[in-house]
Each structure stands twice: as C-alpha cells, then as structure tokens.
Amino acid sequence: MQLLAYPRESTALDGEWQAIPDQYEMFRDYFDDFVEDEDGDSAALPDEDGQPALSFESIYEPSASGDDDITDFNIYDGYSMRVPSSWGEEMPEFRHFEGWMWFARTFDRDEIEEDDRTFLRFGAVNYKAEVWLNGERLGEHEGGYTPFTFEITDHLQDGENALVVRVDNKRYEDGIPNESTDWFNFGGINRSVELVSVPESYVRNFKVETTLSDDAVDVDVSAWIDGGATADAATAEIPELGVESELSSAGDDRLTATFSLSASDVDLWSPSNPKLYTVRVEYDGDAVEDRVGFREVSAGGGEVRVNGESIALRGIALHEEVAGKGRALGIDDVRTRFQWINELGCNFARLAHYPHTEEMARTADEEGILLWEEVPAYWDINFGDEEIQELYRQQLRELIQRDWNRASVALWSIANETDHNDETRNEVLPQMADYVRDLDDTRLVTAACFVDETDDGLVLNDPLEEHLDVVGVNEYFGWYYGDADDMKHFRDDPEGTPIVISETGGGAKWGNHGTEEDRWTEEFQAAIYRDQTEAAAATEQIAGISPWILFDFRAPMRQNEYQRGYNRKGVVDQHGRKKQAFHVLREFYESGRLE
Missing domain, CATH: 3.20.20.80 (Glycosidases)
Structure with a gap:
C-alpha cells in the first residue's frame, strides 16, 4: 500500500547530491571474489607500512570513501548534481549516458522532525534503484515513474547519516517499458526525495469514492492503518459539510465509513465547477487530509x-x-x-x-x-x-x-x-x-x-x-x-x-x-x-x-x-x-x- 505522504509534513532531501558514474558497474561488490578477509568481508591491501592503502569496500559503505586514500570513488566529493534532476540535462556530458550512476548525500539526524517511525520516500527514479543507508541495504525498486518508500526507523544513527542510491537507467528487454520507446530515456532521481515521520500506528493511505443517486451523494471513505491497533476507533470528517463518522472494519484490511448526503448540500466536481472539499482521516492522534472532488464518471x-x-x-x-x-x-x-x-x-x-x-x-x-x-x-x-x-x-x-x-x-x-x-x-x-x-x-x-x-x-x-x-x-x-x-x-x-x-x-x-x-x-x-x-x-x-x-x-x-x-x-x-x-x-x- 502506497504511503500517503503528500499532505504530511516532511523533511526534503532535495538539493545538492554527489553523483558518481559507474559505466563498467565496478563499484558494487566487484572485488568480493578477489579479496576477502576471514569473515568473508571485503578486505584492503596494505601499503609498505602495513596500513590499508586501497579499500575494496563497496561504494555504499561510508568508510570506503575518504580524503586520504586512493579509492576510485568518493561519495563525499563526486560530481555535484541537484536532486531532483535528469542527469543529462543537469550535466550535458552525461546526456547519452545509460548505465549505473551512484548518488549520495548526508543528513544530520537533528535536522529531521522525528516521530516514532520514519520513512524514506522517492517520488520517482528512472529506471531501477537500489538504496543503502549507513551501509545497510534498504531495498530496491523497478519502474521509472512511480513513488516508493523504505522504512528507516532502525537504520538512523545519531549525527551524520549517509544515504547512497544506485540508479540504473539502462533499457531492458524485460522492462516496462522495454528497450524500444519513442521518447528519451532521462536517467536520474527525477522527483523529490523526502523523509516522512509518523506515529507507531498511523494512517497509511485512504481512498474516497463517490456514488450518485437521484437525491443523494454517497461518499465512501476507506482507510488503511499500519502498525497495529492502538486506539478504539478511526474517524473520517468532511469539515465544510459538517459531517463526521467512525470507520469500521470492512472484513479485510480496510476501515470504512459512508456519508449519505443530500444532493442539494453537495457541490459536485466537474470541469465547469472544480469544487474540492477537505476530507480528513484521524487515528490515535495521526491525522491526514486531502482536497477531494466528489463526482461520478x-x-x-x-x-x-x-x-x-x-x-x-x-x-x-x-x-x-x-x-x-x-x-x-x-x-x-x-x-x-x-x-x-x-x-x-x-x-x-x-x-x-x-x-x-x-x-x-x-x-x-x-x-x-x-x-x-x-x-x-x-x-x-x-x-x-x-x-x-x-x-x-x-x-x-x-x-x-x-x-x-x-x-x-x-x-x-x-x-x-x-x-x-x-x-x-x-x-x-x-x-x-x-x-x-x-x-x-x-x-x-x-x-x-x-x-x-x-x-x-x-x-x-x-x-x-x-x-x-x-x-x-x-x-x-x-x-x-x-x-x-x-x-x-x-x-x-x-x-x-x-x-x-x-x-x-x-x-x-x-x-x-x-x-x-x-x-x-x-x-x-x-x-x-x-x-x-x-x-x-x-x-x-x-x-x-x-x-x-x-x-x-x-x-x-x-x-x-x-x-x-x-x-x-x-x-x-x-x-x-x-x-x-x-x-x-x-x-x-x-x-x-x-x-
């Protein structure tokens, strides 16, 4: 279920990121088969004084990048690139680049407004994304145009946090779309990145549906609660119409409520009259709202x-x-x-x-x-x-x-x-x-x-x-x-x-x-x-x-x-x-x- 993030307060991670092209796909686990320590982890070759000189850690490990070694990448000092952006428009030398591009940025935990749980949300990354926070892999996503989230509550650390994203914009025969399209393949983190904090139990998403009859407008509200039951009831409200109702179990993972309104009291949405009402859903102190038009197609x-x-x-x-x-x-x-x-x-x-x-x-x-x-x-x-x-x-x-x-x-x-x-x-x-x-x-x-x-x-x-x-x-x-x-x-x-x-x-x-x-x-x-x-x-x-x-x-x-x-x-x-x-x-x- 998509995390409804838009009406919530969030911490934007837009702005300057570091970008590192990886055309040969060398920076993720490439050396693991060559050099490993006794625990199977990536090791490092020592210099003549016995000190590590060349790290074989992958790029998503924050310790693999630094100012004083000869590693072939540095997540703290790559190409400066804005997010959101399409990398070929931001930096013309990468206009026709198709392949892996690593993105990295740091943020301080004190900069975010934390609640019980925190999610990292990407508006869209073209085409495949793999994400790490402080060296811990959060997951991956395929599809260049839709949002996705990862919970990072247990991955945040005090002070500086290092976020690394592998973006792959290659065209794939088994992708959607596949290799052949009639539009340009804009690689990049093309939409905003944000941190969204919520209570332990919260409204994950809600849906509003409208059904019309001769004299009535029925507005059905469905809500999905994440985190387990911590309160007796969830409520839905349309303040402008002065109506409020408890949501009850629909027998699946939804809570639902129906408002049966007189047609004379509701201004229906249409192209000639795009009227919007605020619909608010609340559960145990977590409240989300959206501007919704009531109409039937x-x-x-x-x-x-x-x-x-x-x-x-x-x-x-x-x-x-x-x-x-x-x-x-x-x-x-x-x-x-x-x-x-x-x-x-x-x-x-x-x-x-x-x-x-x-x-x-x-x-x-x-x-x-x-x-x-x-x-x-x-x-x-x-x-x-x-x-x-x-x-x-x-x-x-x-x-x-x-x-x-x-x-x-x-x-x-x-x-x-x-x-x-x-x-x-x-x-x-x-x-x-x-x-x-x-x-x-x-x-x-x-x-x-x-x-x-x-x-x-x-x-x-x-x-x-x-x-x-x-x-x-x-x-x-x-x-x-x-x-x-x-x-x-x-x-x-x-x-x-x-x-x-x-x-x-x-x-x-x-x-x-x-x-x-x-x-x-x-x-x-x-x-x-x-x-x-x-x-x-x-x-x-x-x-x-x-x-x-x-x-x-x-x-x-x-x-x-x-x-x-x-x-x-x-x-x-x-x-x-x-x-x-x-x-x-x-x-x-x-x-x-x-x-």
Whole structure:
C-alpha cells in the first residue's frame, strides 16, 4: 500500500547530491571474489607500512570513501548534481549516458522532525534503484515513474547519516517499458526525495469514492492503518459539510465509513465547477487530509458522462518533459502546461506514456481538467512472462494508489499500441483491466488501440474492446498513411463503446513555412488538423479527442533534418512557441462541433 505522504509534513532531501558514474558497474561488490578477509568481508591491501592503502569496500559503505586514500570513488566529493534532476540535462556530458550512476548525500539526524517511525520516500527514479543507508541495504525498486518508500526507523544513527542510491537507467528487454520507446530515456532521481515521520500506528493511505443517486451523494471513505491497533476507533470528517463518522472494519484490511448526503448540500466536481472539499482521516492522534472532488464518471451508449451528464472530451496529449530540465518538472512548469491546455479550450488531457508527476493531477483537480493516466506497457511487452506481469501489476498499483483521490483522473489506461493479433496479449490485458477494477472501480478503463482498414471501411477488430469502458484509437491519417479525413469512413456504432481518438496529428518544425502540400511546414500540419478534427466530429461514437501532441519532445529515433532528435508533432515547440495547428485546434474546440 502506497504511503500517503503528500499532505504530511516532511523533511526534503532535495538539493545538492554527489553523483558518481559507474559505466563498467565496478563499484558494487566487484572485488568480493578477489579479496576477502576471514569473515568473508571485503578486505584492503596494505601499503609498505602495513596500513590499508586501497579499500575494496563497496561504494555504499561510508568508510570506503575518504580524503586520504586512493579509492576510485568518493561519495563525499563526486560530481555535484541537484536532486531532483535528469542527469543529462543537469550535466550535458552525461546526456547519452545509460548505465549505473551512484548518488549520495548526508543528513544530520537533528535536522529531521522525528516521530516514532520514519520513512524514506522517492517520488520517482528512472529506471531501477537500489538504496543503502549507513551501509545497510534498504531495498530496491523497478519502474521509472512511480513513488516508493523504505522504512528507516532502525537504520538512523545519531549525527551524520549517509544515504547512497544506485540508479540504473539502462533499457531492458524485460522492462516496462522495454528497450524500444519513442521518447528519451532521462536517467536520474527525477522527483523529490523526502523523509516522512509518523506515529507507531498511523494512517497509511485512504481512498474516497463517490456514488450518485437521484437525491443523494454517497461518499465512501476507506482507510488503511499500519502498525497495529492502538486506539478504539478511526474517524473520517468532511469539515465544510459538517459531517463526521467512525470507520469500521470492512472484513479485510480496510476501515470504512459512508456519508449519505443530500444532493442539494453537495457541490459536485466537474470541469465547469472544480469544487474540492477537505476530507480528513484521524487515528490515535495521526491525522491526514486531502482536497477531494466528489463526482461520478461513467460510460456507455457511445458517451462518456460526468455526474450523469454526457461530456465531449476536448483534449490534448502530452509528455512529461521540459527543455533543459528533462523530466524534473517544477510547479511553474506544471502551471505552464495548464496555461496552454486552458488556452486551447481543453477539458481533457492524456498524460502519456507513463505516470507523470502527481502535481499534474493535483493541478488538474483545481483547473477542472479530466485526465487519462497510464503505465508504460508500450509496444512489444513480453506479456507472457510472469515476472513482467508482476512488474506490470506493481506499476498499475503504485499509480492508482497514488492518484485514486484525484477527481480529475477519469481514465486508467493499461496499454498503448500493442498487437491485437497477439493471443498472449489478448489473454493478459483483460486480466490487467480486471486488476485495475479490483483496485479502483470508480473510474473508466481504457487502452490506446488501432483500427483496421477493410473493404467496408475502418473497423475496430481489437478483442480487448469488450473489456474496456472506453476505447482509445491512435490514428495518423494524412501523415503516415491515407487522407487526413479518413476517420469519416469508420463504421461506428453510436450505442457502442465510446471511442476517444487518443492520438492523431502530424509533424511540423516551428517557423518552417510553405504551402499546405509541403510536408514538415506549419501549413501542412494545420491542414491535417482541420481535416482530422472534422472527421472526428462527424463520427457519433467518438466521444473525445486528444491530438498528438502538446509540445515537441526528445525522441532519439527521430533524426531527419527537421527533427534532429525531436518528435515535431507538437502544436507548440519545445521552447513554447505556438505553431499554426495550435490555433486550428483552439478554433475547433471553441466552435462546439465536437459536442
């Protein structure tokens, strides 16, 4: 269960760290097979005076680094690097480095506000992380975009504490994503690191769910207590509505309470009215609270609905990236993205192709922007491998438990552009859809799929459709194939599963001008957008659209003279300069033709 850390007071470990590249992977236990003492521990070769001269201790041992020896690393004096950061943006000489990078910093125990128990939390590390504190191994984590924690209560020592993290950003055939992606591999501790202290027994996490009926709003609160029973009861409260209740056992590891509220007393969250209420859960002196919107999302009959009302999803897709920062976004970067999203007239955004910083969903709550969130089950995942399936479920779980109180999050996506002719994929993805619903059945499950061209028009032949609440369709008519308005030939079923065009568009380099027939020009891209959006508006089963993509982003496989390592399908370039397609999309949304 994810540790709910966001609303708690914490001690940030952001700032200057020491970074040590280890391209040959030599600094962790490499010499253990060569030099060991009688106890099997790493030893040291003596100098001519019989004193240790060269340490064979691993880098995570604080005693292995110092000023007066000739060890080939020093965790107290490496490359100075900020955390959070993507190392290739922080230090350009490491821009294309893929491999092990060791990070280290010290902190004094007196600097932290300790309670009975203390946890070390990482917002995200790309891609694998292994962590030691004062030479003691805390554990490891795989997955570059979701948070993870270790309890360090028994590892803290008085005075200075040495924290060492091995970060491995190599691309793995058996990873999620695997070796081949269409985005840049930003290695680093890309999100914040913090120390979170809690009582012996505390509220680990809580979840708020909303169900609407004719005259009532039912708000269900579930809470998970860690540390054993130390008090008689836990309570949940919504102060603004003046309601409070004890939580009772649900028969599993949850405590639950339900508030049945009159519909007239509750201001429901929606894109046009993003109202948030404080929900507070308390147990034995430990209290956590979050700002939550009460709303219900549903789908059927070719529609997506919010609070029972049909809504056309006017969207845009985006990656998590900032020129010069990589994946280490600050709050100002998040606000800039929502400034563009709002200027376009969007009420919806697809956060592709992995979990973005949780600040995106929290800001979307405030701005009234519905979100599609996803994990990087992208292209050719080995779906039949049981270890990969477990990693798959882990990444889904970590994302969902982080963001399940965000009113803005309407869709969980389980995959992108996977082969619907793969029988193993067709067995595993429905299982993942069920797993998502087991974790959270109050949102819609989707995936980005393809349509097939037949003599009778475009059809959706993906067997995954029957397991999804909404089907995403990626199509690039007019760019990679066909004509830009070919989606008008889709054989739609107005009462079928709602479809969101999850990707469409074409490329242009900002400032490159010509005619509408000249590829890579702003004019060509704008013309494609006009036809693609009109075709989508004419198809009844299409409930929304999120063109690809908000801004140009780094992509190593894109190397022609117009791209030079960037995917140029953005309606804004990487520096924030708007292309003509930006204005075409804004005018289309303002026209109301998608309603």
